[in-house]
Amino acid sequence: MIYLDQASSSFPKPASVAQAMADAVNTYGANPGRSGHQLSRQASFIIEETRSKLKDMFQAPSVERIIFTSNATAALNQAIAGLSWEKGDHVITTVLEHNSVRRPLERLRTEIGINVDYIGVDGNWTEEISKKITKQTKLVVVTHGSNVTGQILPIQEIGQLVSEYDALFCVDGSQTAGILPISMKEMRIDMLAVPGHKALLGPQGVGVLLVGTKVELKPLYVGGTGSQSEKPEQPCLWPIGWESGTMNTPGIAGLLKGILEVQSKGITDIHEHEKQLTSKLIQGLKKIDAITIYGPEEGEDRLGVVSFQLDSIDSHEIAIILDNHYQIAVRAGLHCSPMIHQTYQTTTGGLVRVSVGIYNTENEIIKFLEAMKEIKEGLLG
Known part of the structure; x- marks a missing residue:
């Protein structure tokens, strides 16, 4: 089989990815962050090492504000729906967007009454956004690269523009993470969503949301966090407050090896x-x-x-x-x-x-x- 569907999911994976996942299941298949024994600590170590590699790769401002999700769609939903919205809030996005951006925005438009502007493909992206951005703009969310046309957007220019306003800047890095350099610091990115299973060469079932320090984000899911269990309310403690439930340790272990392969290449x-x-x-x-x-x-x-x-x-x-x-x-x-x-x-x-x-x-x-x-x-x- 000649596989030319890499934009959907990368294949084949490095052999080290499958081996790391098998090791996680067969060698230390315990629940990370829930117990003090050595197997749980080993699982936690792998997760925190992956977080550290992600911080370095994307120049994220804080390792604690890197949260694991099931995929980039879940990460984008957390980024968009996790903000506090009011009727009349304004969002700017593009016609290139995947439904993982469009549908959360359209739900907010229907349920809350936000206003959404979709920028077209004609003209300069930064100039078009500059014509639409106002004091009421709460979020600018754009894909870094189109999954249909392969077009690359000028993220650094857009980030600089957005930083001059009170709006947040969210980037969908689904098609570019592992292919193009991405620096949250230099590109003024407040939230970056990436999948593990595309160009980062990891397995399916793992996504990441990297969150800037000025972002106030409500977790979409609440529940067990392995910490502050006596409290009825969700702990406001990064990253555990945004990672309720058992982590996908095998998937994250595989992602770590995928990242290392990307770095080696x-x-x-x-x-x-x-x-x-x-x-x-x-x-x-x-x-x-x-x-x-x-x-x-x-x-x-x-x-x-x-x-x-x-x-x-x-x-x-x-x-x-x-x-x-x-x-x-x-x-x-x-x-x-x-x-x-x-x-x-x-x-x-x-x-x-x-x-x-x-x-x-x-x-x-x-x-x-x-x-x-x-x-x-x-x-x-």
Whole structure:
């Protein structure tokens, strides 16, 4: 199988990830932070070591304000719904956003009456946000990179702009964590949500929310924390007050090894590798008649994500053919980001998305392009 669906979940994983998860289950499978015995302490050590690595990788302001979640969706829900909202509060976001951002905002719009502005793809992102931001703006939340087009947003410029207001700045790093450098300090990011299972090379079932020191955040879940158990109310103590229940120790242990693999490869080298594959992919697709590519122009810095349309053929049909006849895995449809498809008028048939990762090769791209040439000839002549 040629796996070209890295934007959904990275595969394969480093062997060290699976080994670390097996060790967590077989060697020290105790509940971290709940008991004083050595197995519990070992589990806690792994979790705190992972927290420390995340702090260094993303230049977070505080290791205590790094909380583990089940995925980036849970992290974004905590970031958005955990703020204190009032009717008339204002939010700025973009049409590139995943439903993990859009749907929490739309729920707040319906239930509380907040106002949401969605910035389009035309023009300069920072300038467009500057036209909308006001004293009533409470939150600016944007993706760092589009999971549909591969477009990279100027996070540092946006962060500088937002820092001049009372608004908070939240970044969805789902497509960029492990591929592009992210510094919460330099980019003025107040909240950063990242998944463990994409470019950080960890397993599914682990996400992270890194929270700045000025953010007041209500935990979405309350319950057992292993500390201050005599109190009826949730402890206001980071990070345990935002991590109720048993931690996913095997998943976090796997994430730690994924982070170490990313660091050993080097983020700059990873991004350069993906850019080279993406350039070859785009150049090859452009040679096939009836294919339209969506996203940044060739030569513009982008992620290893390329979405395209083959004339009027439904994207799912192409994905099924690639899977069944060529053993090539891609993703078709709306990619949980419907507003950008509305912008491009591709909602009906969706787009075929090809996304590369650290372990993909040039030969795999060649084989994919050969398959697309045959598919085009077979469907359109």
